[in-house]
Amino acid sequence: MPSATPTRKPYRLSEAGLRALRISGAKTGKAVAALNNSRRRRCDGCGMVTTPAALGAHQKHSGHTGWTEVRAA
Ligand SMILES: [Zn+2]
Numbered sequence: 001m002p003s004a005t006p007t008r009k010p011y012r013l014s015e016a017g018l019r020a021l022r023i024s025g026a027k028t029g030k031a032v033a034a035l036n037n038s039r040r041r042r043c044d045g046c047g048m049v050t051t052p053a054a055l056g057a058h059q060k061h062s063g064h065t066g067w068t069e070v071r072a073a
Contacts, residue, residue, distance in 0.1 A: 040070040
């Protein structure tokens, strides 16, 4: 995880949501990964669509700012 994130990123998963996932048991990591993998964001700078983590890295390198949540069917 990148520790230095220049812009705030409103994560959809709340602390309470994360706690519920943790309580739910051993597959927490997998569940979180699945949630993250089902998310896509579009870079407002160039239109690239990718995962939130990849988009974060992309914007850090490219200097693009802003993104739009994309809902996969
Ligand atoms: Zn971009």
